[in-house]
Amino acid sequence: MTAEEFLSYFSADRFIKSLRARSKDGVLTEMARVLAGDGDIRDPDLLLEMIRRRESLGSTGLGQGVAIPHGRSTAATQTKVVFARSPRGVDFEAMDGEPCHIFFLIVAPYDDRRQEYLPLLGKIVETVNAEPIRERIKDAESFESFQDAVREAFSE
């Protein structure tokens, strides 16, 4: 996967510079609404229910300030990602008990003909596992800065 292929799942419309939410469920709701506002998912209810159920199997807060809620939904037509930051941090029940500052919400259809969902999930984890890149992404105050950080990660 190239940097541009990776970035094709993101968009400036699905970039949240600073989350208003201060709770885990608030973060999920705010991010799902952004995805629904994108047009492909006009009713976020099905999506939210699916994400909450996934969280009930174990928090997707991986630790080191990163959470990656994800899943497939009948309400999704394409694989898409919402990226959000929370400079103040949110308790996401992460594995290390620390607040999360960066969030990637990945939603994919069940009819994943290109089989892109799990590889994309893996690529996001790999990208944020590198500390310098994680910090640059955390500090990205614009979608362009986020794109630059991702391109740098892929060039290394």
Add this chain to the structure above:
Amino acid sequence: MSDRVKDLATLQDLELQIREAKDPATKEKEESLGFVIQGLEKLEAKRDQLLAKIPSADLRHYQRIRRRHERAVVLVIDKICHGCFQTLPTSRTRTVSDRGPLPTCESCGRILLWL
């Protein structure tokens, strides 16, 4: 959106989510990335609660289609069934009553979900 179709879509999501969580390859992949998948019984209990809520005729219809297709409930976007990708007749409307037949695609038989 009809609550009847929405409930069936929720049931479908739940069933597919449970199946995926049980799939050894998916579970192994997620765990290798650092995610945890445990407590599936909570999802199974939610599925059972939902099953009890859905009218039996709707449930039979849904299960009959699921025996033939992985997804019984599919989206309609721009008048196209996203199960078989056939264009629906222009006479087809998104109105679904609380009773009567569920909206289905005349081509593939799947239940139609308008969002």
